[in-house]
Amino acid sequence: MTGLAHEYDNEIVYTHGYCDELNPLRARLPLLHAGFDYPVIRNACELGFGFGVSANIHAAGSDVHWYGVDADPRHSAFAQQLADDAQTPAHLFPGRFAEFCRRDDLPDFEFIGLHGVWSWIPDEDRATIAGFINRKLKPGGVLYISYNTQPGWAAMMPVRELMHGHFMASRSHHTGGNAPDERHATERIKAAVAFAQKVMAARPGYAHVNPSVIERVNRLCEENPRYLSHEYFAHNWYPASFLQVAQALEPAGVTYLASADYRDHVDSINLLDAQRDLLADIDDLTLSETTRDLCINRSFRRDYWIKQPRALEPNERLAALRAHRLILPVPEWAVSLKIRGALGETTLPEAVYRPVLQAMADARVTTLGAIEREVSKAGITLEQVIEAVKLLIAAGPVLNAQDEQQIQVAQSSARRLNTVICERAYDSDALQFLASPVSGSGVAVPHVAQLFLLAAMRGFKEPRQWAEFAQSALSGTQANDGAANMPAPLTPDHELVEKAVRFAEVFVPALKMLLIGEVD
Structure with missing residues (x-):
């Protein structure tokens, strides 16, 4: 996020979200598939880290040194406190982009990321970022x-x-000219949404020629006000075309690589035949991407760009692809073969995807090459394996995996951060992800599941005990001796016990594979 000091005077803090695309490891497969070398990532930077959830998870879950900046003091204070509590190797600074980008104590970076903030900052900040990328991206x-x-x-x-x-x-009606607080801002957001719905109910001509707007406006009342505040009510709001972003990034010296959304790599789930034929005849990359956005009516882009890429020889490319590591931490039979692309929901072919999943079903990290060898007997090629793996990663059940040395290095820091997050779950449901040293990424672990995990960390062995612990935490009951964070026994409801049993049967095996938590 940018900050209060550059007319980004947002009165409400952002959500405590996590962005997997900010994990540098996610860029490796698209980079290798395109025929370029993947750099060794030693230093990475996140511009506008919000509450620092992604930055802390990626710093704790890998051997990468992370740096970042966010100008909202509420965000940066939370992020730094989380880093301090977990002793996370992250250097998270408060301040504006212009200040951060002038620092002379920053290393050069192999990875720079910014999620969403490009849409919410003024032109001068975009120019500052482009210059920073040109100077600091290796x-x-x-x-x-x-x-x-x-x-x-x-x-x-x-x-x-x-x-x-x-x-x-x-604004003035609520504050009398004084600085508004978050409660009043939330009320004003709700009132603005209600006003927009009232306008739509009056059947304006604009809605007649744009009928999808009515449904989108009506859905706004279901959104988190914190999301709405930054998405719709920031001072600067700029939904740019790919062409505009490409022009703005010209001074950065980077070249477009690929979408960070792996689903975009598979045309069959996104484009009609006529659209694919149309794009095949467009040689200019910028024009092709702009046309593609029109074909699928894209509203949000997630892009990887690269600076002075080193092209791999064909044999180097194949060797690197076959060495790419993956893990399937859930049972093969539990994986749904449905995925949603721009054309709607698609059922993936069993004849290809089941053999690929079965080749990964030994509860260990594997490689594309090992999968290829296993499924070649069914006539499945490496390219088919790569496409299948991309969509399975996009859908969630498969994760990219780090090298063994990286996994070993990250275990202690990931354990510290996960312990801190689970301890915080006793009083808050804000953080919904834990760090895996296997994938170097965040893994969604809901609030109640974190409480079960915390109970296991504290020595409780049985699912019913975990449910009792969670019941006490959720009810705010403390132990009779007043010991901090030690819940008094409560009889859990049947639904909570069932959740604890499911956690033991489904979550615990997956968490063990991902080296998250210490559950026996």
Whole structure:
């Protein structure tokens, strides 16, 4: 996120979200598949880290030294406190982009990432970031950038202006000219959304020619006000086209590589035949991506760019791809073969995907080469394996995996961070991800599951004991002796006991494979 000091005067803090695309390891497969060398990542940087959930998880879950900046003091204070409590190797600074990018104590980076913030900052900050990338991203280094884009946002732009105008007009009424607080800001956001819904109910001509707008406006009331605050009510809001972003990044000296959303790599789930034929005849990359966005009506882009890439020889490329490591931490039979692309939900072919999943089902880290050897007897090629793996990673059940040395190095730091997050779960449900030293990424572990894991960390052995512990935590009951964070025994409800049993049967095996927690 940017900050209060550059007209990004957002009165509400952002969500405690996690972004997997900010994990540098995720860029490795697209990079190798495109025929380029993947750099050894020693130093990485996140610009606009929000509450620092991704930065802390990636620093704790790998051997990478992470740096970052966020100008909202509420965000940076939380992020740094989390890093301090967990002794996470992350250097997270408060301040504006212009200040951070002028620092002379930063290393050069093999990876720079910014998630969403490009859409919420002024032009001068975008120019500052482009200059920073040009100076500090090493040759061969990767840039991850995501942003709101057209044409998917085009229809909502007048509605956003409508709501933003209502929001700003109500500011003085709520504050009397004083700085507004978060409660009042939330009320004004809800009022602005209600006003937009009222306008839509009046059947304006704009909604008649853009009928999808009505449904989108009606869904806004289901969204977290913290998300709405930053997505619709920030002072700067800029849904850029790919062409505009490419032009803005020209001074950075980077070249577009591929989408960070692995689903985009498979045309069959996103494009009609006529659209694929159309794109095949477009030689210019920028024009091709802009046309593709029109074909699928894209509203959000997640992109990898690369600086001065080193092309691999064909044999180098194949060797590197076959050495790429993966893990399937859930039972093969439990994996759904449905995925949603731009064309809607698609059922993936059993004849290819089941053999690939079965080749990964030995509860260990494997490689693309090992999968290829196993499934070749069914006539499945390496390219088919790569496509299948990409979609299985996009869908969630398969994860990229680090080298053994990286896994060993990251175990202690990941354990510290996960312990701190689970301890915080006793009082808060804000953080919903834990760090895996196997994947170097965040893994979704819901609040109640974190409480079960915390109970196991404290020596409770049985699912019913975990449920009792969680019941006490959720009810806010403390032990009779007043010991901090030691819940008094409570009889858990049947549903909570069932959740604890499911946690033991489903979550615990997966967490063990990912080296998360210490559950016997």
